[in-house]
Structure formats: structure tokens, C-alpha cells
Amino acid sequence: MSEKTQSYRVEISKDYLTFAAAHFVVYDGDKVEPLHGHNYRVRVVVEGPLDENRYVVNFVPLKRTMRRLVDALDHRMLLPLHSPVVSVREEGDSIIAEARERRYIFPRADVILLPLENTTVEQLAAYLCAQLRAELVAMGIQRLDVLEIGVEEIFGQWGVCRETW
Numbered sequence: 448m449s450e451k452t453q454s455y456r457v458e459i460s461k462d463y464l465t466f467a468a469a470h471f472v473v474y475d476g477d478k479v480e481p482l483h484g485h486n487y488r489v490r491v492v493v494e495g496p497l498d499e500n501r502y503v504v505n506f507v508p509l510k511r512t513m514r515r516l517v518d519a520l521d522h523r524m525l526l527p528l529h530s531p532v533v534s535v536r537e538e539g540d541s542i543i544a545e546a547r548e549r550r551y552i553f554p555r556a557d558v559i560l561l562p563l564e565n566t567t568v569e570q571l572a573a574y575l576c577a578q579l580r581a582e583l584v585a586m587g588i589q590r591l592d593v594l595e596i597g598v599e600e601i602f603g604q605w606g607v608c609r610e611t612w
Contacts, residue, residue: 454504460490465469466521473532473550479546488599495591512582524553527563568598568606577610
């Protein structure tokens with residue numbers, strides 16, 4: 448008789464895990480798409496063993512943390528700091544972004560500068576994954592197996608970052 452193996456996961460996909468943001472991405476190596484926006488949705492999957500309370504992770508702090516991380520991106524212009532094509536600099540109370548023949552000037556308060564090469568959904572998922580992981584570690588949660596974040600930019604079109612702990 449074989450031994451039964453169990454694994455556990457929790458998933459969160461709430462109506463409030465959404466953000467509206469503007470961006471543009473670089474594609475085909477050096478082409479830059481026009482500035483546009485999306486109403487993004489975010490979901491979280493956490494896998495791991497059950498703790499002493501029989502949770503993988505408590506939903507309450509997980510939901511609160513994700514809401515705060517997602518809200519920080521809401522109604523902002525998302526710009527990558529490490530793009531080989533997009534240059535970003537601060538000038539007074541403005542952010543200037545230049546990409547090929549395009550030049551944008553944004554109020555500093557409206558911009559989130561992200562430590563990314565491109566503002567694709569895959570990179571946004573990786574950013575949120577790293578942010579959430581740091582928050583979970585700060586909460587003392589260190590025994591998880593997998594952390595996964597999905598970011599949907601339009602219905603049915605997701606970018607996912609799945610990270611082993």
C-alpha cells in the first residue's frame with residue numbers, strides 16, 4: 448500500500464485586487480507601443496504545508512497585504528527603471544521618460560518607478576511576487592513552497608510569476 452501525499456494551496460482573487468494604470472511596453476527588441484492603460488486584475492496562489500493552525504497562510508493578513516500592494520499601483524503611470532530602451536529621469540516635480548522618438552513628461556506624484564526592464568504583465572507579476580514575498584517574510588512566514596502571482600491586463604490574458612520558496 449502506498450503512502451498518501453497531500454499538498455495544500457490557497458488562492459485569492461478578490462474584486463478589490465484590481466488597479467487601473469497606464470504604461471507602454473517595448474516589443475520586438477526596440478519598438479515602443481503607444482501609451483495606453485488597462486484595468487488590471489491580480490490573483491495570488493500560495494502553496495505549502497499546514498501550520499499549527501491548519502492554514503497554509505492566514506487569509507486575513509494575506510488579503511490586506513495584497514490590497515495595499517495593488518492599491519499602490521492604482522491610477523498611476525508605470526515606468527521601468529532598468530529598460531535598455533526607455534530612459535527615465537526626475538526633473539524637479541516631473542518624471543521624463545524617453546523611448547525612441549517619444550518623450551513624455553509626467554507629474555512625479557502620478558508615476559510609479561518600477562525596478563523592471565519592461566512593464567509587461569509578466570514583469571508586473573514578478574514585481575508583485577517579490578513585494579509579497581518580502582512582506583510574508585517580515586510577518587515571519589518562511590515555510591511556504593510556492594508563491595504565484597497572476598496579473599490580467601484584459602479579460603483572459605494573464606502574465607504569471609511562479610516562484611519556489
